[in-house]
Amino acid sequence: MTPLRVLIVEDHPGIAQNIADYLSEEEFELDFASDGLGGLHLALTRSYDVLVLDIMLPGLDGLELCRKLRQEASGPASGIPILMLTARDTVADKLAGFRVGTDDYLTKPFALEELEARIHALGQRQRRSQRQPLQVGPLRLDVGRRLASRDDQALDVTPTGFRILLALIKGYPEVVTREEMEHLIWGTEPPLSDALRTHVAALRRVVDKPFDSPMIETLYGVGWRLRLPATTAPESEP
DSSP, X not given: OXXXXXEEEOXXXXXXXXXXXXXXXXXXXXXXXXXXXXXXXXXHHSOOSEEEEESSOSSSOHHHHHHHHHHTOOGGGGGOOEEEEESOOSHHHHXXXXXXXXXXXXXXXXXXXXXXXXXHHHHHHHHHHHTSOEEETTEEEETTTXXXXXXXXXXXXXXXXXXXXXXXXXXXXXXXXXXXXXXXXXXXXXXXXXXXXHHHHHHHHHHTTTSSSOOEEEETTTEEEEOOOTTSOSOEEO
């Protein structure tokens, strides 16, 4: 079985080390961040099955990090399962976490066996959901296997191109703004050059050029969106 990819955002070195020591390297691929901004950047720029998130973090607390992922992110980062860790155990504290989009809640101190079981449950649920391809008209993405096709023809897209397509499909029929796209790909540190325009141009050569009708539409000064080819009925699959 492919290891679950897990991001642990925890500022207490001892707790982070205990988690790292306990979780088997054969079952998990772990990344760590010790502050909220670093955790947000990793969550936006890499692919994870589960995010384990402490609430009390320097720079950006866990509640705000969770809110940003749920409300501002595009693509897979917006739907990553989140397990919140905290010493706050009142009902009001838990409700605050659920309101910003956390999926599960574990109070400190906790048993590592329970943490492992909850990560497994969230991760397997996420992988089951990713097995269902996403589709808009003839454009189809298999998120779990990182495959793209149009009219049943495989598309050779780069990792960045795949993230752009994923954001456009999940945003369809709405516009994905330039700011949203840059945040998805590069987090809080987008490049100074107009790299995004270059990536979109390269993606168009793969997704649009070989076909009769383009699907990636530019709204100048705003962003991009998908449009259905003229020969395709106006239907989409979620």
